[in-house]
Amino acid sequence: MDFHCHLDLYPDARQVYAQALTRNEFTWLVTTSPRAFAATSKVLPATSRLVISPGLHPEVADSKAGELDMLLGQVRESHVVGEVGLDGSPRYRAHFGLQQAIFGSMLYECQLVGGRVLSVHSRFAANEVLEAFANRPGFGTAVMHWFSGSPSEMARATDIGCWFSVGPAMLESPNGRRLAQMMPRDRVVPESDGPFATVGSKTVMPWDALSTATVLARLWALPEEDAREALISNGRQLSKLLRPVD
Ligand code: MN
Numbered sequence: 001m002d003f004h005c006h007l008d009l010y011p012d013a014r015q016v017y018a019q020a021l022t023r024n025e026f027t028w029l030v031t032t033s034p035r036a037f038a039a040t041s042k043v044l045p046a047t048s049r050l051v052i053s054p055g056l057h058p059e060v061a062d063s064k065a066g067e068l069d070m071l072l073g074q075v076r077e078s079h080v081v082g083e084v085g086l087d088g089s090p091r092y093r094a095h096f097g098l099q100q101a102i103f104g105s106m107l108y109e110c111q112l113v114g115g116r117v118l119s120v121h122s123r124f125a126a127n128e129v130l131e132a133f134a135n136r137p138g139f140g141t142a143v144m145h146w147f148s149g150s151p152s153e154m155a156r157a158t159d160i161g162c163w164f165s166v167g168p169a170m171l172e173s174p175n176g177r178r179l180a181q182m183m184p185r186d187r188v189v190p191e192s193d194g195p196f197a198t199v200g201s202k203t204v205m206p207w208d209a210l211s212t213a214t215v216l217a218r219l220w221a222l223p224e225e226d227a228r229e230a231l232i233s234n235g236r237q238l239s240k241l242l243r244p245v246d
Pocket of ligand 1: 004
């Protein structure tokens with residue numbers, strides 16, 4: 001299972017896609033721009049085991065802002081949205097206002113259409129992301145990807161019903177492990193964040209996401225098998241929300 005991967009951005013995307021479909025029970029392919037979503041949906045189409053979602057990554061807010069209307073149209077047609085969110089790190093701070101305008105419009109659309117499930121980026125902006133959610137009650141359900149906020153921000157996110165997707169690269173850092181230890185164990189799912197995420201010099205693949213169970217088991221003081229079962233059962237729960245009703 002993998003609840004956040006940029007499958008379209010692997011150098012050999014078609015091959016990775018084919019393997020993910022055989023090896024993974026479920027894969028969530030997030031895109032970084034509305035045009036990329038449109039193009040990727042044709043080449044790497046959704047199946048009963050793979051969802052693909054329209055997004056507009058905050059790191060490209062300035063260059064893709066013109067695609068906002070396209071995103072809103074895609075949000076109306078899709079059950080899932082991502083990657084979306086805010087990034088307050090120094091490199092992207094100059095466009096933070098623009099990021100907030102885009103993210104706010106997208107959440108408003110989600111609210112209007114009765115709620116969506118979102119894969120959300122919140123690096124150095126957890127507080128602002130949570131504020132944006134509070135402004136749009138009924139926007140849906142957020143899956144906080146690679147969460148790196150403070151423990152109190154994590155507690156707030158948990159209180160409003162957020163899920164968390166956790167990957168091998170996140171668990172390499174002491175802060176990531178500390179947060180993962182405190183997460184609500186019935187709302188944690190595995191992610192790869194490949195091909196951006198690496199462990200050592202290896203790119204994390206969609207079928208590597210479940211390996212997080214090994215570290216989570218230690219953090220949660222559980223046998224590895226139980227941590228794995230928890231991730232799988234959470235993943236099955238969440239994947240029901242991600243798929244269109246048949
Ligand atoms: Mn990502």
